[in-house]
Amino acid sequence: MDMAVAEKQHTTISGVPVEPLYGPEQLRDFVASRELGVPGEFPYTRGIHETMYRGRLWTMRQFSGFATPEETNRRYHYLLQQGQTGLSVAFDLPTLMGYDADHSLAEGEVGKCGASISSLEDMEILFRGIPLGDVTVSMTINSPAAVLWAMYLAVAEQQGVDWKAVSGTLQNDILKEYIAQKEYIFPPRPSMRLVTDTIEFGTRHTPRFNPISISGYHIREAGSTAVQELAFTLRDGMEYVEWALERGMQVDEFAPRLSFFFNAHNDFFEEIAKYRAARKLWAYAMRDRFGATEERSLKLRFHSQTAGCSLTWQQPYNNVVRTAIQALAAVLGGTQSLHTNSLDEAYALPSEQAVTIALRTQQILGYESGVANTPDPLGGSYFVERLTLDMEQAAADYFRRIDEMGGMIAAIEKGFPQSEIANASYQYQRAVEAKEKLVVGVNAFQSEDQPIELLQIDRTAEECQVKKLAALRARRDNGRVRKALDALRRAAEGTENTMPFILDAVRAYATLGEICDAFRQVFGSYQETAHI
Amino acid sequence: MNPPIRVLVAKPGLDGHDRGAKVIARALRDAGMEVIYTGLRQTPEMIVNAALQEDVQVIGLSILSGAHLAIVPRVMELLREKDMTDVKVIVGGIVPDDDAEALKQQGVAAVFQPGASLDAIVDFIRRSAAGGAGDIHP
Numbered sequence: 001m002d003m004a005v006a007e008k009q010h011t012t013i014s015g016v017p018v019e020p021l022y023g024p025e026q027l028r029d030f031v032a033s034r035e036l037g038v039p040g041e042f043p044y045t046r047g048i049h050e051t052m053y054r055g056r057l058w059t060m061r062q063f064s065g066f067a068t069p070e071e072t073n074r075r076y077h078y079l080l081q082q083g084q085t086g087l088s089v090a091f092d093l094p095t096l097m098g099y100d101a102d103h104s105l106a107e108g109e110v111g112k113c114g115a116s117i118s119s120l121e122d123m124e125i126l127f128r129g130i131p132l133g134d135v136t137v138s139m140t141i142n143s144p145a146a147v148l149w150a151m152y153l154a155v156a157e158q159q160g161v162d163w164k165a166v167s168g169t170l171q172n173d174i175l176k177e178y179i180a181q182k183e184y185i186f187p188p189r190p191s192m193r194l195v196t197d198t199i200e201f202g203t204r205h206t207p208r209f210n211p212i213s214i215s216g217y218h219i220r221e222a223g224s225t226a227v228q229e230l231a232f233t234l235r236d237g238m239e240y241v242e243w244a245l246e247r248g249m250q251v252d253e254f255a256p257r258l259s260f261f262f263n264a265h266n267d268f269f270e271e272i273a274k275y276r277a278a279r280k281l282w283a284y285a286m287r288d289r290f291g292a293t294e295e296r297s298l299k300l301r302f303h304s305q306t307a308g309c310s311l312t313w314q315q316p317y318n319n320v321v322r323t324a325i326q327a328l329a330a331v332l333g334g335t336q337s338l339h340t341n342s343l344d345e346a347y348a349l350p351s352e353q354a355v356t357i358a359l360r361t362q363q364i365l366g367y368e369s370g371v372a373n374t375p376d377p378l379g380g381s382y383f384v385e386r387l388t389l390d391m392e393q394a395a396a397d398y399f400r401r402i403d404e405m406g407g408m409i410a411a412i413e414k415g416f417p418q419s420e421i422a423n424a425s426y427q428y429q430r431a432v433e434a435k436e437k438l439v440v441g442v443n444a445f446q447s448e449d450q451p452i453e454l455l456q457i458d459r460t461a462e463e464c465q466v467k468k469l470a471a472l473r474a475r476r477d478n479g480r481v482r483k484a485l486d487a488l489r490r491a492a493e494g495t496e497n498t499m500p501f502i503l504d505a506v507r508a509y510a511t512l513g514e515i516c517d518a519f520r521q522v523f524g525s526y527q528e529t530a531h532i
Numbered sequence: 533m534n535p536p537i538r539v540l541v542a543k544p545g546l547d548g549h550d551r552g553a554k555v556i557a558r559a560l561r562d563a564g565m566e567v568i569y570t571g572l573r574q575t576p577e578m579i580v581n582a583a584l585q586e587d588v589q590v591i592g593l594s595i596l597s598g599a600h601l602a603i604v605p606r607v608m609e610l611l612r613e614k615d616m617t618d619v620k621v622i623v624g625g626i627v628p629d630d631d632a633e634a635l636k637q638q639g640v641a642a643v644f645q646p647g648a649s650l651d652a653i654v655d656f657i658r659r660s661a662a663g664g665a666g667d668i669h670p
Contacts, residue, residue, distance in 0.1 A: 093546040093597055105575075108602020109546055182548025182572055223551050309551075313646035346646055347628060348598070422554050429555045433650050442647040454628065457598070530571030532557040 009436050013267040014225035015427065016390070022382035030385055035280070039375040043283040045276050045388065047334040048299040052375035057366045059337035061138060062359055063305065065090030065115035066349045067461035069125040072115040076130060078352065084359055086168075088138040088339065089126070090114035090349075091148070096183045098144040098516030101465035111461035113349070114140075118469055119511045123151040124158065133161040137168040138213070138303070138337075143185040145172035146198050147515050150502040153206070169210040169259055169303070172198055175236040175408055176215050178528070179417045180222035185516060188409050190523035194498065196243045201499035203254045210259040212240060213303060219417075220263035221309045223425020226274045227391055229263060231398035232408075232417050234281055238399075239408040241290055251290045255297035264330040264338075265307040266322065272378055273387035275333030278302070281392055304330035305339040311346040315441035316452055319343040324361050331365055332378055338362055344452055351455045415531060422531070469511065476509040484508045485518050492522040537661045538588040542570040542579045544607070545599045552624060553594035559650040560592075560657065576606040583611075583619055589661045595625040600635065608638050620660045624648070 010018050019026065037043055040050030049055060062084055065072045076087055092114040094106035100118040101110045110116045117123055127137075132155065141148045149170050156166050174191040177184045184191065195212065202211035216233035224232070237258060244254050262278065265271055282300035286292040306326035311319045320343045327340050340358040342350030350358070366372055378384045405411045412418070431437040438444040484505040491501040505515050541557040543550055550572060561567045568586045570579060583591050595603060604623060611617055623635055624644040632643035642656055 093599075097546050099546075105546060108599040109597060112598040113547075177548075182550060183546075184548075221551070222549075223555075347626065422558075425551050426555055426558050429559075429650065439647075443649070451629075528571065530569050532554060532561065532567060532569050 012226070012270040013265060013428075013437070014227065014270060014424075015431075016225075016227075016270070022386055024382070026382055026386045030389065032380075035385070035389065036379060042287075042298060044279040044299055046376035046379050048279065048301060048336075049375070052334060053331075053366075053372035054374070057372055058331065058335050059086045059136070060084050060359060060362045060366070061086040061088045061303065061337045061339055062355060063088040063090050063138075063140065063339045064350075064355065065092075066113075066455065067111035067115065067457050068464050069115050069117060069122045071461070073126055073128050073130075075352070076126075079355070079359070080130075080135070082356060082359060083363065086136045086138065086337065087130070089140060091139075091141055092116045093183075095148070095512060096141065096143070098147075098185050098512060098520075100469060100511045100513035101462065102469050103513055106462075108459075108462075110465050111457055116461065116465045117148065117151070118465065118513065119472055120151050120154055120506050120509055121468070121472055122465075123148075123155050127155050131161070132156045132159055133165045138171075139168070140171045142171055142174055142177050142181075142183060143191065144512060144516050145170050146194050146499060146502050147506065147512055149198060149211075150499065150506040154503065154506050163206050165208065166206055167208040169213050170198065171215060171261070172212045173215045173236065173261075175239060175412065176218050176233070178412045179219055179232060179236075180224070180421060181218040182528070184526050186519060186523040187526045188412060190519075192239075192243050192409070194519075195240065196247050197497045197499050199240070199244050199254050199257075200247055200249060200497055202257060203249060207257075210257050213259045213261045214240065215261040217261050217263045217305055219421065220265060220307065222421050223309075223428060224421040225424050226265065226267070226270050227394040228398070228417070228420055228424060230274050230278055230281075230391060231395035233260065233262070234278065234285065234395065235399055235402050235408050237282065238285060238289065241286075242407070245290070251286070251292045252294040252297050255286060255290070255292050256294060256299075260300055260302035262302050262304050262330075262335075263307050264304045264326040264333075264335075266310050266326065268325060268329050269384055269387055270391075271326070271329040272333045273384055273391050275302070275304075275330070275335065276376075276384070276388045277391040277395065279334070280388075281395055301336045303337040303339070304333075304335040306330070306341045308341055308345060311341060311343075312439060312441050313346040314449055315447065316343050316346065316449070318441055319346070320357060320361065323358060324365070327361055327365055328369075328371065331371055332376075334376060344454060347452070348454045349457070351453055353453070415529070419531065472509060472511075480508045481505070481510045481514070485510055485514060488515065489518045489522060492519055537565045537590065537657060538568070538586060539565050539590040539592060539657065540568050540570065540579070540583050540586055540588040541592045541594065542574050542582070543572045543594050544574050544576060544579060544603045545595060545597050546573060547595070547597035547599075548572055549596050550594070552596070553592075556592060556594070556624060556650070556653060559654060563654045563658075565657070576603060576610055579607055580610040580614060580616070584614060584616065588619065590620045590622065590657050593621065593623045593625075595623065595627070598626065600625065600627050601631060604635050604640060605638055608640070620657075622653075622656070624653070
């Protein structure tokens with residue numbers, strides 16, 4: 001009886017109505033040469049490579065990190081042995097917020113949601129035995145991204161790896177923090193300056209590193225619709241381009257290294273349409289709005305992660321199935337790399353057993369299912385092409401509205417994307433409550449759950465990190481630290497690129513908290529106005 | 533008619549994931565309650581002070597970071613210090629069963645885990661504010 005309401009709904013998970021049937025009628029405004037092209041060619045709707053996964057499968061990159069850098073380093077070695085092809089670092093909340101493990105606000109949070117990294121020493125431990133010239137590393141860090149990146153580059157230096165050979169991705173997308181995830185430290189404008197500093201530095205010194213991963217993932221997790229995820233992410237991307245241009249860089253110098261990160265949610269076809277529309281919108285924006293001419297500037301490369309918010313606490317094994325369907329959407333949508341969530345992540349960070357199943361899910365897709373044999377296999381589907389066009393038009397509407405407000409920072413200051421997302425998430429929750437949207441095991445098909453084995457992170461990680469930090473503070477050359485921090489503060493007050501100063505401070509073993517405090521003194525801290 | 537129930541919805545700790553807190557705040561408001569939302573990164577001291585100033589009957593804490601065992605006991609302790617034990621504290625978020633039990637031992641009225649329905653939360657607050665200390669298992 002519960003199911004009857006939902007069965008009549010026929011809308012996507014974002015609430016978009018779906019017609020009874022799609023055929024040529026629905027594609028009267030569709031011109032294949034303009035909308036599609038061929039894979040590897042403008043506007044890249046069908047993918048950024050001519051052969052897509054026939055050339056090389058996507059990178060299987062599981063996001064991971066917990067407790068001490070020592071423990072996380074062991075997990076990295078395990079994942080690489082299991083056939084994972086890239087690393088992705090999860091940092092704990094104190095690190096994300098620019099506090100050392102021994103700060104009072106870090107109490108109880110050290111190592112809980114990721115690895116605790118307070119200094120170059122921790123970063124050295126994190127990558128012990130992992131050759132940074134061979135393994136690509138993605139780092140999910142935003143407000144203090146420049147500092148963690150400097151630590152990473154310093155470790156590469158110690159390993160004797162040329163920065164020109166270092167490859168990976170820094171998330172470094174502060175705009176979506178104000179919009180959705182809310183892990184910001186400084187106000188928007190100084191934060192944007194730091195992001196622009198890293199883009200500029202990367203363009204000059206680390207040609208194979210993506211200095212930013214412009215992220216819709218968190219926007220979606222905060223409750224947005226698929227269109228909002230698409231629109232706000234791409235508009236954020238345009239904001240970064242504008243700042244880099246204003247810095248005096250040429251668009252084709254830096255645009256090839258901009259990368260993206262999208263969610264892979266439950267609604268299979270809507271997600272595929274989202275990725276296809278994203279590539280096309282970006283190609284047109286880069287060419288027509290910013291005058292990019294290099295092919296690599298026009299190609300939207302993206303990482304995807306299955307939807308954490310879709311995982312249920314009830315009947316956790318069902319999450320394996322959800323994740324497989326979501327991962328398939330990302331692959332059919334042409335992702336460059338993928339993280340699959342583990343079945344236990346509605347409870348905790350994943351156990352080794354759960355993360356192995358998640359990785360195997362990708363390997364089954366890549367090596368058994370045959371879906372990687374030909375690019376964009378859904379291209380030409382009446383339904384998918386219609387959804388792609390609609391998605392594109394709805395996103396273009398949002399671009400227009402945000403442009404009219406004076407750009408993304410102005411829109412954020414008005415609370416516009418935040419309230420759009422909050423409205424969408426409330427509507428969705430109401431629909432779940434009314435059983436217009438069903439969640440298996442939660443509001444339909446309930447049953448008793450069997451307990452599952454969880455990864456436990458106790459307070460010993462915190463004690464260990466605090467102890468190490470005290471020893472470091474006693475051992476290092478504190479005069480050198482002070483000098484480096486003073487120079488950094490002066491650079492922050494001026495207009496110079498801050499990266500060389502951050503690198504000097506990091507090499508002197510100034511801590512993350514000390515470096516962020518220097519910036520806090522100059523830039524101030526940000527507090528958003530709380531709206532319901 | 534009784535005056536509306538006053539609820540403080542708070543986000544303690546460093547975590548910024550406020551989707552749940554905002555959805556709950558709206559649902560309680562739509563259910564006719566007066567809701568004060570603290571915003572992010574509130575210390576236990578800030579939360580208890582806000583509860584005192586706003587004269588609320590209920591405090592709802594949203595915690596998704598796993599730091600609940602460090603944060604919630606401190607809130608309970610401050611409430612006892614300030615003689616505010618009549619204020620009901622409910623916790624929502626990623627709280628494993630064993631931890632939920634531990635929090636209840638410390639005086640937390642209810643713990644709502646992922647998937648809890650808005651109706652159940654509204655209903656619980658109405659009943660407990662009416663004096664029926666319903667220790668239901670949500």
